[in-house]
Amino acid sequence: MKIVALTLRKLLNSLEAIIIGYPNTLILLTCIACGFSVFYTAENLKINTDTTNILSPDLPFQQDRQRFLKAFPQDDQAILVVVDAKSPEQTTKALSYLGNEFREIKQQVESVYIPGEGPYFDKYGLLYLELDDLKDLSSKLAEAQPFIGTLSGDNSLKGLLSIIELALTQDDRDLPIDLTVLLDKIRAAVRAELEGKNYQLSWQQMMFGTGQGVLTTQRFILLKPKLDFSSMVPAEQSLKSVRRVVENAKQLFPDTRIRLTGEVVLEHDELESVQYSTAMASVFSVLLVFISLMVGFRSLKLTIVTLIVMTMGSILTAGFAALAIGSVNLISISFAVLYIGIADDYAVQLCLRYRELLQEKLPKKQALITALHSVGPSTALCAITASIGFFAFIPTAYTGVSELGIIAGAGIFIAFTISMVVLPALLGLLSLDPVKATAPKYAFPDWAYRFPTQNRGLIRWLSAILTIAGLALLTQVKFDFNPLNLRDPNSEGVATFRELLKTKETSPMTLSVLSPNKADALATAQKLKQLGSVESAVTIFDFVPESQEEKLAVIEDLSVVLGLQLNEFPPLHEDTIENHSQALSHLQKTIGQKLKGMPEESPLSISLQLLDNDLKQYLVQLEANPIPTKKLSLEKLQTGLLDTLPDTMNSLFKGLKADTVSINALPKDLTERWLNQEGIYRIMVFPSKDLNDLGNMEEFIGEVRQIAPHATDLPVIYLETGKAVVKAFQQALMAALLAITVVLLVIQRSIKETLLTLLPLLMAAILTGASTVLMDNPFNFANIIIIPLLFGLGADGGIFISRRLRSLSSKDDSVLRTSTARGVIFSNLTTICSLVSMAFTPHLGLASMGQLLTIGLVLTMVCTLLVLPAFSNNRRGSLSNKPSN
Structure with missing residues (x-):
């Protein structure tokens, strides 16, 4: 400590004349530097949103990924459009519209790929059916040849109802589908008309069944958007264009569900969440820090100068980031919030010590110089240890945190320099009246301040028990390597992605x-x-x-049965109101006659009874309507029942022209x-x-x-990234612990003092790790950095308290009553306030980081103020001649 103290005192002595004698000039020069930093930052600092860059590209799994993307780059950074409808026909129509519209926005979409779409699958789709399923389909269509022939001559509501009427009156009349099912579909269409709803019968499902993969009601589109990584939000313009198309499609196809997911969508939504969360947390951090400083200082002037110093430090740190790295990533950007709580620690100690000396009736100039020399060595050591917690990440493969370490570590020294140079100049200009600076009124009784030293045994035993229990819980610590768990579970992209994961056929993982x-x-x-x-x-x-010869033989036989003259099925035939109405009336009468001789409990009888009741209601309603309404209703009923039939048959006819596939x-x-x-x-x-x-x-x-x-692919990326992050965490933790220990040993030249300073840090780190088990809040990509940071940030309090304990007389062992303890409390409170705001942000990663850091700092503060004094055996003679802080 003597080396740092002597070096710093020499530096302070050389700057003393400038700090005290030319405060205006010093402040002006600093403001000019801040102005230049703002300009340079605005011009040069970018946000790197390419998440593939947060880990070293030299890692084996990263190289595997690059080899794959080099071989097959088509689907990298893709948008997955998921289209769901009630029938395959509705899905196909929406899919076709979306595909055409996406291909028109070439400035924003590089390529459009729709699996299973196009002339190839129109022609060869039947070959992808299982052989048994193709044979069953062929048998059904062969039996349905008269049905198809009749409708091809009269594709209208009257034509369909006449065929059903014949089937009900002639027992040997066969249909290609179960009569009960078709009657239920007709009833559903009639019921929809009665209720003013839309309905469409799927002839693909009626003929082919619902279990065929080629007839799925869920289809996908893969879009490769054009990303602009020089922009703060690279996918913003592309996604705007894509979402505009999707919104138009939703208007045209109201019964179709269209959703967006995929890595581009997930990362874009996360980036927006991070930006919003960081901005929100920063605003609330400043507000909470202001309130905590006001409570701690009880002085608006000291609060304002501290905030000025914090602002200057943050501006200069941003300039350093722009100069040294040129960009921030989704992890290093979090330091904007962390800095608000960290940067004021040194200023708080200096301000409190300065006011304490004023209360002791020292002249203003002398109080300022004494305060500067008193807290300077300790704050220098704190800056070193705090920066080590960040610098420890630099050598790791976790590039995202490595950059955070560079920026934050340098920011700590910038905050220290501003606090030791600019803050005294501001305080020298500040008219803080020493007469009004009366002795503080203590909030707690005397025994509370002496509790740590008067109950050493109890605290030591409790500390040992809690530490052992914490070590036991550490064996159950988990790392959540799934980044989906850091994203908003209610967002469309995440909810859709998780839904797809549940099915074997559609899993994107x-x-x-x-x-x-x-x-x-x-x-x-x-x-x-x-x-x-x-x-x-x-x-x-x-x-x-597979089995192409057998399948082609079945298809050839089917084409002969259906007749090659049916190359195109006719569209819907427009008929008169009278013909449609008569056909409905005739069917209703036929059903009534059929029911007279049928058992009431048979499935067909039940279907006929329900249809008979609905047809009666519909005919009464139809008769009561004016002619235009009647015409519109009948056309809607015909469209709902027969609109998909021509497309289904035309698709079938195309499939009958299949040949051998290679x-x-x-x-x-x-x-x-x-x-x-x-x-x-x-x-x-x-x-x-x-x-x-x-x-x-x-x-x-x-x-x-x-x-x-x-x-x-994604599962490996998630798992290996997690492993790399855990390894980086372990390396950073060991490096931080070792470096801080060496620094403390070199400066304090005492193993005992070093262990005493490290004791609350180790205990708080163990208990923080144990809290993740108790609260079911596992470590993840964001919050895992907090343990090394606790060693750096938490060392400040241990250094200040151990130094103050050494300077207390044997009769005055109430360290909690000193300005040093108050400084530790309030500097920690300001840091905690900045982190609490993060804990309530929408971004789950930042929230977990804020939550765990808050818990860790609270535990560190408690251990520093209670455990450290309890383990200290400082009962020597008076040390009051030593400088105190």
Whole structure:
């Protein structure tokens, strides 16, 4: 400590004349420097929102990822559009509209890919059915040939009802679908008209069934947006254009659900959340720090000069960040909030010590110089230890935190310099009347201030018990490596992403494996399919239909049965109101006659009874309406029942023209995602379990990588990033602890004093880690940095209190009554106030960081003020001749 004290005193002595003699000039020069810093920061400091840069690109899993993206770059940084409707036809219409509109905004969207869309799948779609399913479909359509022929001649409501009427009156009349089901669909359409709702019958589901994958009601679009990483929000313009198209589609297709997700959407929403959360936390931090300083100082003047010093320090730190790094990332930007609470620590100690000396009737100039020399050595040591907590992250592979370490570590020294140089100049100009600076009124009785020293035994035993219990809980500490848990669970992107994770077929959390040749790709895929955690392993060869000869034979037979003259099914036939009304009346009468001879409990009888009742109501309502309304209602009923039939039949006719498929026949936009020009094959591995569960994700990755060690994609990125962050945390923790210990040993030249200073830090760190278990708030990418920071930030209080204990006389062991203790309390309170605002921000990552740092600093303050004095055996003679702070 003597070396630092002597060096600092020499420096202060040389600056003393300037600080005391030319305060206006010093303040003016600092303001000019701040003005230049503001200008330089505005011109040069950027926000790097590319999250792939927060870890070193030299890590093995990062290199695996880069190799994959080099081979298959098509879907990197993509927007996933999820389209859901009640029927395949509705989904297809919305999908077609969206695809066309997205292709028009070429300035914002680089490419549009719709799996399963296009002329290829129109022609070869039937080949992707299972052979048994294709045979069943062929049998149904063969039986339905008369039905199709009748409707092709009269595709109208009258034509459909006449066929049903014949089926009810002739027992040998066959339909391609179950009559009961069709009657229920007609009733649903009639009921919708009675209630003024929309309804559309899906003929694809009626003919093909609902279990076929080609007829899914959920489809996807993959968009590759153009990102501008020089912008603060790189995906902003692209997403605005995409969302504008989506909103228009929602107006045109009100019954269709359209959602956006994918890494681009998730990262964009997170960036907006971080920006909003940081701005909100900064405003509330300043407000809370102002209130805490007012409570601590009980002086508006001291509060204002402290805030001025904080502002100057933050401006100069931002300028340093622009000069040294040029950008901030989603992690280092959090220092904007942290600095508000950290930067005032040194100013608080100087202000309180200065006022304390004024209360002792020292002249203003002498009080200022004495205060500066009194707290200077201790604050210098605190600046060193605090910066170590940040600098410890610099050597790690966690680039995002490494940059935070550089900026924050330098910011600590900037805050110290401003507090030791500019603050005295401001205080010299401040008219703080020593007469009014009366002795403080203590808030607690005398025994409270002497509690740590008078109850040493109790506190030591409790500390030992709590530390042992904390160590036991540390064995259960977890790290949550899923970044989804740091994002707003109610946002559209996160909610959609989690929903897709629950299904085996649509999970976006797949793994990708590269193979150098066909034989290796097929062999690796076969091995992967045997794993319990794997649902399927898909290669380009899976897009070549199996059993093509048998399927083509079935399709050829079907085309003969249906007749090649039906190359295009006719559109809806517009008929008269009278014909439609008569057809409905005839059907209702036929149903009444049919019910007379049927058992009441049979399924067909129940369906007929319900339809009969609804038809009666509808005909009464129809008769009461004016002609225009009647016409509109009948047209709506016909459209709801038959509008999808022409598209369904036309799609079927296209499929009847299929021929043999090979890899070379596959469309280019599909092929390039599975086989690149260099002959590298891609294997996409789908999980068999819900990857919302972290255990399932670890099992999936572990099993796949036993066969394919270089497997990559989002699950691996999440897991390996977590491991890299944990390793960086461990390195930073050990580096911070070792560096702080060495600094304390060198400066204090006492193992005992060093251990005494470290004691509250170690205990607080253990209890903070244990709190994550008790509160079920695991470490994550954001809050894991707080333990090394606690060593740096928490060392300040230990240094100040241990120094003050050494300067107290044996008769006055009430260190809690001193300005030093008050300074520790209020400087910690201001830091805590800045962090509490983070704990309530919408961004879950920043919130968890603020919450855990708040807990850690509270525990550090309690341990410093209670445990440290209790373990101190300072009962020597008077040391009052030593400088006190």
